[in-house]
Amino acid sequence: MPASVEVFEIVPVVRGMGASKITIRRSDLEALEHSPANDAALRDRVQIAEAGPAPGGLRDESVYPRFTWGIVPVLKFSEPLHGDLGLRLNASYELRPGLVLSGSVFQKLGGNFDGCEFCKESLLPQVRSDAYRYNLDSDLAVERLTLAWYAKPAENLYARVNIGYLERMHGGISTELLWKPVDSRLALGAEVNFTKQRDPGGMGFGYVRVPADGSPSYHYEHEAVSGHISAYYDFGGGYLGQVDIGRYLAGDSGATFSLDREFANGIKLGAYATLTSASAEEFGEGSFDKGIRVTIPMNWLLGHPDRGEFNTTMRSLQRDGGARLEVDGRLYNSVRDYHLGVLDTQWGRVWR
Numbered sequence: 001m002p003a004s005v006e007v008f009e010i011v012p013v014v015r016g017m018g019a020s021k022i023t024i025r026r027s028d029l030e031a032l033e034h035s036p037a038n039d040a041a042l043r044d045r046v047q048i049a050e051a052g053p054a055p056g057g058l059r060d061e062s063v064y065p066r067f068t069w070g071i072v073p074v075l076k077f078s079e080p081l082h083g084d085l086g087l088r089l090n091a092s093y094e095l096r097p098g099l100v101l102s103g104s105v106f107q108k109l110g111g112n113f114d115g116c117e118f119c120k121e122s123l124l125p126q127v128r129s130d131a132y133r134y135n136l137d138s139d140l141a142v143e144r145l146t147l148a149w150y151a152k153p154a155e156n157l158y159a160r161v162n163i164g165y166l167e168r169m170h171g172g173i174s175t176e177l178l179w180k181p182v183d184s185r186l187a188l189g190a191e192v193n194f195t196k197q198r199d200p201g202g203m204g205f206g207y208v209r210v211p212a213d214g215s216p217s218y219h220y221e222h223e224a225v226s227g228h229i230s231a232y233y234d235f236g237g238g239y240l241g242q243v244d245i246g247r248y249l250a251g252d253s254g255a256t257f258s259l260d261r262e263f264a265n266g267i268k269l270g271a272y273a274t275l276t277s278a279s280a281e282e283f284g285e286g287s288f289d290k291g292i293r294v295t296i297p298m299n300w301l302l303g304h305p306d307r308g309e310f311n312t313t314m315r316s317l318q319r320d321g322g323a324r325l326e327v328d329g330r331l332y333n334s335v336r337d338y339h340l341g342v343l344d345t346q347w348g349r350v351w352r
Helices: 026-032 038-045 117-121 131-137 298-302 331-338
Strands: 007-010 021-025 047-049 066-079 082-096 099-111 140-151 157-165 170-179 186-197 223-236 239-247 253-262 268-276 289-297 309-314
Touching: 021 026, 021 038, 026 038, 157 331, 170 331, 186 331, 223 331
Parallel strands: none
Antiparallel strands: 007 021, 021 047, 066 082, 082 099, 099 140, 140 157, 157 170, 170 186, 186 223, 223 239, 239 253, 253 268, 268 289, 289 309
8 A cells, every 4th residue: 555545444344244443553563563572562552443334435346246165074963973974065155245145065975874763752843853854865955055134234233134944954034133342242142033844855945844634744843933032241261151042943942051162273162051941851861952062163174264164063962952043154153253352362463
């Protein structure tokens, strides 16, 4: 940039939304370039604030539409020591800022999962214990195919709407609103979903239909309204807490409590427990849902910058109580990387 430009305002854009605004002065960069501990000294002079609306004249329209894709190996656990190994093709087509058409296709290569007899005995709608049908009925399937809209309706507010096949078992519409100031440890969110159970056969297009005689072939309330009010809190030191209160896919109501530890390399380990109105008898073996989850950023594995992540959840048994929709692109983890806290932990690389 020419010497006449003294102030730089950098706005990280996530899914078409400005996540924050980092203001840096040229004179500070020049004065501190060769100083000791220059990263901390520069951080003291940099301002990080709410992004606000992006000036229309500064948006680079040449990057849209934008198409990205990738193939990754996947191990899908259906129950402990049982699952399927395959390949997942992910693709995303950003039509314009905030409007994204995306999907994923899974090709099964092998596995040791032959069935799940006890799953058929569930006393709750089979919103998760029916997953074995989806593993057995088709080796090639469309896991997800959605049109998503992201926007910032007001200061510190982020919004999301996903329509289509939201996950392998359910399709419909998912909406979310998040309040997250740039400089706040606390965030509040609300999510409402209307879903139907997808057809397990073939590529997964279509939805489960109730036979004409009224006897369903799947013990599942084919249409479901679910949603949660959520609170997120960054305790510092990499510890993140989350509480979700609301209605789950099987119609039970309750709360999920989560605690995660995020390390400097981006790896995240966490545990959660869900207590709902479903009794221990209705829930089945295990009495309530709980598990351990692991997130590994792809850039740590690949050795170069990449926004992809490897996620897995380990639980003793997948049951129907406390089941949530596995929708892509939830807002909190999308925007927090560019807010105070996470941004400060990565600030030491600013001169690289």
